[in-house]
Amino acid sequence: MKAVVFNEHGDTGVLNYSDIERPEIAADEVLVKIEACALNHLDIFVRQGMPGIKIPFPHIGGSDMSGIVEEVGSVVTNVKPGDRILASPGFGCGTCQVCRSGNEYLCRKYYLLGYQVDGGYAEYAKIPARNALPIPDGLDFNEAAAVPLVFLTAWHMLVTRAKIQPGEIVLIHAAGSGVGSAGIQIAKLFGATVITTASSNDKLEKAKELGADHTINYLEEDFFKRSKEISKRKGVDIVFEHVGASTFEKSIMVLATNGRLVTCGATTGYDSKLDLRYLFAKHLTILGSYMANTSELMEVLKFFPTGQLKPVIDRKFPLKDAAEAQLYLTERRQFGKIILNP
Numbered sequence: 001m002k003a004v005v006f007n008e009h010g011d012t013g014v015l016n017y018s019d020i021e022r023p024e025i026a027a028d029e030v031l032v033k034i035e036a037c038a039l040n041h042l043d044i045f046v047r048q049g050m051p052g053i054k055i056p057f058p059h060i061g062g063s064d065m066s067g068i069v070e071e072v073g074s075v076v077t078n079v080k081p082g083d084r085i086l087a088s089p090g091f092g093c094g095t096c097q098v099c100r101s102g103n104e105y106l107c108r109k110y111y112l113l114g115y116q117v118d119g120g121y122a123e124y125a126k127i128p129a130r131n132a133l134p135i136p137d138g139l140d141f142n143e144a145a146a147v148p149l150v151f152l153t154a155w156h157m158l159v160t161r162a163k164i165q166p167g168e169i170v171l172i173h174a175a176g177s178g179v180g181s182a183g184i185q186i187a188k189l190f191g192a193t194v195i196t197t198a199s200s201n202d203k204l205e206k207a208k209e210l211g212a213d214h215t216i217n218y219l220e221e222d223f224f225k226r227s228k229e230i231s232k233r234k235g236v237d238i239v240f241e242h243v244g245a246s247t248f249e250k251s252i253m254v255l256a257t258n259g260r261l262v263t264c265g266a267t268t269g270y271d272s273k274l275d276l277r278y279l280f281a282k283h284l285t286i287l288g289s290y291m292a293n294t295s296e297l298m299e300v301l302k303f304f305p306t307g308q309l310k311p312v313i314d315r316k317f318p319l320k321d322a323a324e325a326q327l328y329l330t331e332r333r334q335f336g337k338i339i340l341n342p
């Protein structure tokens with residue numbers, strides 16, 4: 001089969017579009033003929049390498065995939081060949097206490113497709129059968145691949161961690177990112193007022209179409225000052241953080257009393273200052289968030305057939321142009337998800 005494989009960390013030059021053997025499945029796995037694979041910033045971090053984290057080589061990236069079940073292992077009963085599925089991207093060991101409590105993302109052996117194991121930059125991939133979920137009605141393969149990682153992350157951040165309430169004001173950073181475009185929609189689904197930021201007015205127009213109430217071009221306006229004005233000096237109830245060093249300090253300062261900052265990442269760097277006076281005097285809460293369990297993904301998928309949530313796709317590349325697609329993501333030119341098609 002064709003796949004985009006890399007044997008060492010580095011720039012996009014390490015990505016080789018080559019012929020390799022199809023994966024062999026175990027009794028509890030399924031082989032998926034991939035129709036679409038969506039990119040995430042994680043793909044870039046895995047390619048570049050992260051301090052202290054080893055990945056197996058040769059490696060195939062890609063955490064978000066959709067396709068058709070080609071083959072099932074001997075004990076698999078939940079799907080059959082020919083089924084249209086999308087992959088829930090993460091899985092724990094299944095036997096430890098956190099896995100048994102349903103919080104598999106806290107498992108010490110939590111694996112993500114395309115990270116600790118091979119992913120979807122290929123014509124075929126093997127996944128645990130329990131991670132194969134039916135594609136919701138009305139979604140094509142590209143749309144289905146655009147959903148899992150960003151929507152389950154945004155759902156876990158806003159609903160599970162920050163416990164979003166109707167009428168709250170939520171600041172969503174970077175509307176053009178996959179997780180930002182998902183966060184705007186989920187916050188609106190829960191009846192919040194959404195303020196969002198982006199680097200261009202074109203992206204902000206698209207954010208409005210997704211339901212954002214107030215938009216801030218962060219190159220032209222200070223998001224802290226503008227959010228304070230919009231909230232009539234009160235501040236915002238929730239900040240949806242994934243940007244990191246370049247925004248974190250002001251993200252804390254912009255919170256209202258009893259505000260919550262929830263963060264799932266730090267794409268601009270992880271070194272940042274925290275003024276502790278704000279934290280205690282304003283009764284703030286800082287919440288970390290990493291992935292979610294498959295049941296949360298199943299919950300979020302219910303809102304797609306009704307159109308209450310929509311996958312946001314920027315553009316598609318052929319699988320062989322994966323390097324070009326990753327550069328496009330690195331340059332932050334997109335609004336929503338970038339898709340690879342084998």
Ligand SMILES: [Zn+2]
Nearest residue numbers: 093096099107
């Ligand atoms: Zn476990």
